[in-house]
Amino acid sequence: MIPAKITLVTVAANSVPTLRAFYRSLGWPETDVSSDEYAVFKTAGVLLSIFPIAEALHEAGLESVSLPSEPSAFKGVTLSINVDSPEQVDANIHQVQVKGGKVLNGPSDAAWGGRTGHFMDPENNLWEVAWNPTAVFNEYGAMTSF
Structure with a gap:
């Protein structure tokens, strides 16, 4: 296994x-x-x-791999940062923008009841900052369920 x-x-x-x-x-x-x-x-x-x-x-x-380089190209993976409150989504998306990240959308309320925003780092890796009202975190801050 x-x-x-x-x-x-x-x-x-x-x-x-x-x-x-x-x-x-x-x-x-x-x-x-x-x-x-x-x-x-x-x-x-x-x-x-x-x-x-x-x-x-x-x-x-x-030997090689073709990685899209255009800002709108999706590489097929989204990395997520889950936070403890809707306000933290707003603050984190703002901070990413100040630091040079490319904010794609949000922060905004999500259809599933949370709050979310998306950005890309300088090499166009896609990130999501999200607050999920049902998320459960362990003592180390790792999300264990939602």
């Missing part, structure tokens, strides 16, 4: 220094291994790593 346990999310980057600077500007804490060649950020329950795309391809045994 393969454990249902996501411990690390890696974003393949064209420019590790650019993405590193963006996430640092959001106030995200880094681990001691972080550098402009490879960066790792501490989040609630999962580490976020920024890794050069050429090295990621090599490690996976792939």
